Amino acid sequence: MQLSSLSTLNYRNLAPGTLSFPGGVTGVYGENGAGKTNLLEAAYLALTGLTDVTRLEQLVQAGEQEAYVRADLESGGSLSIQEVGLGRGRRQLKVDGVRVRAGDLPRGSAVWIRPEDSELVFGSPSGRRAYLDALLSKLSARYGQQLARYERTVSQRNAALKSGEEWAMHVWDDTLLKLGTDIMLFRRRALTRLAELAADANAALGSRKALVLTLQESTSPETYAFDLAGRRAEELARGSTVTGPHRDDLLLSLGGFPATEYASRGEGRTISLALRRAELELLSEKFGEKPVLLIDDFSAELDPARRQYLLDLAASVPQAIVTGTERAPGATRTFRAHAGRFTLDGPEPADHDDGLAEAVPGVMTS
Ligand SMILES: Nc1ncnc2c1ncn2[C@@H]1O[C@H](COP(=O)(O)OP(=O)(O)OP(=O)(O)O)[C@@H](O)[C@H]1O
Numbered sequence: 253m254q255l256s257s258l259s260t261l262n263y264r265n266l267a268p269g270t271l272s273f274p275g276g277v278t279g280v281y282g283e284n285g286a287g288k289t290n291l292l293e294a295a296y297l298a299l300t301g302l303t304d305v306t307r308l309e310q311l312v313q314a315g316e317q318e319a320y321v322r323a324d325l326e327s328g329g330s331l332s333i334q335e336v337g338l339g340r341g342r343r344q345l346k347v348d349g350v351r352v353r354a355g356d357l358p359r360g361s362a363v364w365i366r367p368e369d370s371e372l373v374f375g376s377p378s379g380r381r382a383y384l385d386a387l388l389s390k391l392s393a394r395y396g397q398q399l400a401r402y403e404r405t406v407s408q409r410n411a412a413l414k415s416g417e418e419w420a421m422h423v424w425d426d427t428l429l430k431l432g433t434d435i436m437l438f439r440r441r442a443l444t445r446l447a448e449l450a451a452d453a454n455a456a457l458g459s460r461k462a463l464v465l466t467l468q469e470s471t472s473p474e475t476y477a478f479d480l481a482g483r484r485a486e487e488l489a490r491g492s493t494v495t496g497p498h499r500d501d502l503l504l505s506l507g508g509f510p511a512t513e514y515a516s517r518g519e520g521r522t523i524s525l526a527l528r529r530a531e532l533e534l535l536s537e538k539f540g541e542k543p544v545l546l547i548d549d550f551s552a553e554l555d556p557a558r559r560q561y562l563l564d565l566a567a568s569v570p571q572a573i574v575t576g577t578e579r580a581p582g583a584t585r586t587f588r589a590h591a592g593r594f595t596l597d598g599p600e601p602a603d604h605d606d607g608l609a610e611a612v613p614g615v616m617t618s
Pocket of ligand 1 (some may be wrong): 283310
């Protein structure tokens with residue numbers, strides 16, 4: 253998978269335009285607030301249809317109503333165009349001009365590594381669950397569908413619990429048990445390989461402490477029905493579902509201690525890099541081609557050896573975009589970012605693109 257070009261209109265602080273990307277490593281450098289993260293976020297959105305922003309209007313440039321991103325892609329010799337239109341609370345996706353749902357975009361097309369990934373280690377269990385669920389939804393469309401149905405069922409069941417509708421519980425419980433068991437079993441299967449890959453990556457990053465990933469399950473497929481029935485009174489009192497995979501945690505242990513409480517900032521960032529590296533490997537194994545690698549702020553919180561690891565990782569995949577406040581050494585092409593604009597830096601390649609070349613098509617409307 254290769255991102256040939258990215259077009260944006262009214263996306264955060266980015267000036268409208270089209271940037272072309274060659275294979276290899278593209279570096280993007282510039283001062284704080286220049287728009288480097290916004291560029292990677294737009295690329296990730298156009299490649300995957302995904303964003304971690306719950307309020308989509310945040311992505312629309314202040315003062316505008318709609319935004320648009322477009323990725324021109326090349327994969328195995330064929331070309332395709334993915335478009336995302338954004339408005340107040342809505343997102344519309346098209347592939348080659350045909351409207352699709354988010355799950356219909358290629359699921360293994362990009363991995364995004366960010367300094368904020370440290371929150372996977374130091375933040376709440378929900379962030380780690382979100383990492384695991386997002387990854388497993390990329391690996392299996394069915395997992396994503398089951399998870400969405402499970403989450404809907406939990407919130408409907410919670411509403412019934414809040415209204416004291418104990419008589420309705422057996423209906424919700426049947427669905428909950430079926431979906432929840434599938435989710436737990438899938439997580440268990442995927443975790444074996446994920447844990448191996450993350451442990452290897454952590455060692456390759458120079459950590460002398462072993463990284464061990466385990467699932468802390470709030471129940472198990474074997475005891476789920478029993479646990480659910482046993483906590484009915486508590487659930488009615490609290491008005492919420494207290495047992496099930498929505499309460500699981502992905503435990504990260506470093507050198508035998510829980511990383512969430514004991515790891516240093518740098519160790520935490522290293523673990524988060526290992527988790528993203530594992531994601532890259534799992535997606536490559538599953539889909540048979542390397543995702544586009546997006547690395548935000550390659551030097552943040554990292555010592556020179558770990559920076560080099562990231563740059564080597566970028567150089568090892570067919571295409572990577574690497575941002576930083578300083579130039580990424582070894583980049584095939586480098587853009588300088590300033591106030592949402594990107595200009596080619598240094599000697600221009602023969603097939604150069606000025607970075608803001610073409611007009612962008614209008615914002616998509618239904
Ligand atoms: N919806 C929006 N409309 C207009 N500007 C926005 C919007 N959302 C964010 N911005 C602005 O975009 C600017 C660039 O943010 P971005 O995170 O991309 O910077 P950066 O180059 O990655 O900086 P840093 O090096 O500090 O990480 C910020 O000044 C932010 O206020």
